[in-house]
Amino acid sequence: MDFLMLAVQILVFPGLLFMTAMGVLLTGLGGKLVARLQNRVGPPVLQPWYDILKCFGKEMIVPEHAGRAVYIGAPVLGFAVLCTAGFFIPMGGRAVFSGTADVIVVLYLLTFCSVMAMAGAASTGSPFAGVGVSREMVAMISYELPFVLILLAVGKLAGSDTGGVTFSLQSIAEWQRIHGPVLFHWSMIPAAIAMLFVISCEAGLHPFDVAEAETEICEGLLAEYSGLPLAFYRLTHCVRLFIMTALFAALFLGGLAAGNDGLAVLLLVAVCIVLTFLCMALPHGICARLRVEQLFRFYWTVVTGLALVSLVLVWFGL
């Protein structure tokens, strides 16, 4: 029975099916919002779903010099790893798995997913993909530092009762149930703003998508991908947006509607949609794509600075 329950949790809710559906819906909604901001009609909300399905129907071309196993395996493994990261994030009151240091596991799995994308791209041997890999690496270095600082700040605040830093999403949720959401503590507002930027870059959204610049470097990481592996990359992209917004909800807006699971899920969906507007549609509508060094400088000064302010304030018990 327990096994059956776990299987349902992994496959349906809050597992694969829910995460995929939410990822596709959020991405589609983001596209629609961008279009409205630019005074266009915009593609239908299900557009990402059509894109993914279409890729399943296209011929898969494996480049002659590519390692076949890595070329096909990397996108699939990246998707699997990303979904595993999602299992640790509490959605609607509970997560599939939880542990004492699941924040670190999530951080590791998210990084692993990016590394898989880079491994797949590097295996194709295309010079465009090579440039994409180096750019993706710079982007990763840019957002990892503020991301870790934000996680430290939240962990320190949530661990203030026990006097330590907590790395458990479950105990962060518990703390928020008692003390109210982390976002409502004024010292954490800079970290929340920094987290918005981290979501944009981590999910590869428009002004920060230097690694997949389609006009400059032929889609960068995806330059040689077609057919089935491309479908998995698209899927990973969509799910990533959902996982990052859900992580924001778990870190900063946990403990809302505690006890009522249905309402908690609805709230999660609402928060994800608002975050999609803030992180995806708004910067896309306003800003043109940054250059690599602009991205790096922005994240290591402004975003890291915001996260650091929160961390210092929390450390002094404010």
Next chain:
Amino acid sequence: MFQKWIDSSMKKSPWIFHINAGSCNGCDIELVSVLTPRYDAERFGFRLTGSPRQADIVVVSGPITMQSRERLVRTLAQVPEPFCVVSLGSCPRSGNVFKGSYAIDGPLEKWTHVDVSVGGCTPKPEAIIAALAQAAELLEKKRSRMHG
């Protein structure tokens, strides 16, 4: 049923790859204007991609100059099946004002199959959208022919 879903999404998500085979840039600008807010072809799912590997519709403009001929053939060979070729403007059709020049080696039909052809120098954005929509319909047919 899954095959049917894939077939019908073929025409809902046609991604365009644009090859300039020695065009004067007029058609290229009109093609880009199709994607601007005024005509907004993205509402039908059209999107410009940067890589031929992800293309569903290849749009060729220009009279196929000697210099671009080899690149054109090589790029077309990299596009995964099923895909459509759209010739944009009068140049790839007939050579237009460049007809008879020693520097061109057209028309486009000499080098590949052409599914839809839009005439004009330059064609209107409305005509381009109509041609792309036709090509998208053809994509679905080609796909369903692929699995019998």
